[in-house]
Amino acid sequence: MANGKRAVWPALDSDDEAALLRPLAFAEGGGLPFSLWVVLARALSGHPWTAQDVSVFRDGAGELLVETQTSEGMAYRLRARGARSGGRQTQRAITSALLAEVPLDGDGGHRDWPAAAPYIVDHLAAHAAAAGALDETLEDAEYLVHAEPRGLLRALNIPGSSHGSVRRSIYRASVHVHATASLPERRDILAVDAARHGDTGLARELSRGRPWRPRWATGTMVHPALRFTKTGLGVDAAACTVIDGRPHAVTGCYDANVRVWDLVDGTERLVITEDDGVYALDCVEIDGRPHVVTGTCSGSLRVWNLDTGAERFALGGHKGWIHAVGCTVIDGRPHAVTAGEDCLVRLWDLVVGSERARMPGHTEEIRAVAFSEVAGRPVAVT
Structure with missing residues (x-):
């Protein structure tokens, strides 16, 4: 109160x-x-x-x-969030009012974003996207530099006009570094990415007053479909799921870390540490909540709760490298099929954590599993 x-x-x-x-x-x-x-x-x-x-x-x-x-x-x-009546028209009025509150500098009457209220820097993108006016807002090169990166990235996920697709692609091209970059660093990175996209006007505008500016750029093989990039982390296995209504990716790596990524804004939600390198994993829903099944190069097989990172089961039995993990539903219950270096295919009931079947027959290690249905019954292809 x-x-x-x-x-x-x-x-x-x-x-x-x-x-x-x-x-x-x-x-x-x-x-x-x-x-x-x-x-x-x-x-x-x-x-x-x-x-x-x-x-x-x-x-x-x-x-x-x-x-x-x-x-x-x-x-x-x-205190009680009610319905937002008025929708797009109201958000457009809010966007215009917030933009009018950004002071103008003394050099050409441009918006002085360093002097803008933090709320505007952090949340203008959300209001503009809801108003259908984000692409207009992105025309201000200085806004690209000063906008709060995570808020802007979330707003970029709301579809815009074809006219604004280049600016969106330029910002996303190096979005993995914008959040930690200083303002001068972000400016230079955006200028290079503008050059990569062939937007020489934006590159020139961003470089004004800088000790150098990009004249041309290699690496022009960029695409508007790119949402964000993470570098410096190995990825040897990946799967996608939904957590709390938001799309997420789960990645495994030789460093034994299993990382959970929010695909809306690119943030890391959770890190789970296995006992060895993770080269196979898949996601599944158990008791209505998201889980991941991970297999390691030393034969460990575990089931983890993706809400908390807690281990639900350790599934023993494999010897050697686990190369393949896949999840499916059989008779209304979640199951996992796992295989690897020991040439055995194992079927696991993930509700109780027990082995339901063991399927021999392979004479060499198994590296992949996929599922289908034949005559109304589930089958695994290994």
Whole structure:
């Protein structure tokens, strides 16, 4: 609550109360800083609300609000998130109002992004994407440099216009380094990626005032389909699943680490450590929750909960390298089929963690497994 109790504010009709609460229904992150609450209340209602009006209303509406300490001071959002009425039109008004709050520099009247409020730097992309105006916003080269990378990447996943596809592709080309790069580093990287995409105008604009600028670039084999890249980590096995409604990838590596990646924003969600290199894995749902089955080069086979990283089962029996892990459903129950250096194919019931069948017949190590259905029954091809 804003002050722990409900104060009395000047009589407002229900429309006025709704107008003052409406900006908070669209707040991103921890909420709107007070100054932007005032700005958006004016922008969305057309009424000249003053800071005093909003302050008195805030102090009396405490039980309706959540107050959070941020780098800008206190931020506010609704305690109960309701429907966002107005949709795209409202978000466009918010986007325009936020852009108008970015100061202009004294050199050509360009937006002075270093002086912009942190909320705008962090969340403008989300509002612009919801407004269908992100591609217009990306036309500002300085915004590409100063926007908070994770927030911008999430917004880039919302489909835009064909006109904006090049700017989106330029930003994604090196998105794996933007979050940790300094502003000068990010500027230089974006300039090089602009040159790689043939956007010499953007490359020139980004390089203005820098000690060097790219004149041409190799590595032009880039594609708008690229979402993000991770480097410096080995990947020897990969599978995809859904966790809490969001797409994720699970990767295994010779370094014994199993990493879980959020595919919406490219962030690492979880790291699980096996006892040896992981060269085979697959994802499966057990009891309604996501799990991964991992096989190592020393014969270990384990089932891990992807919510917590906790081990559910250790499945013993294989000798030597496990090259193949696949998951399927048999008689309504999740199962895994595993195989490897010992020439045996094993079938595991993943509800109870028991071996259901052992299938000999191979005379050499097995490196792959896939599933199909024949006459209504599941089959594995190894």
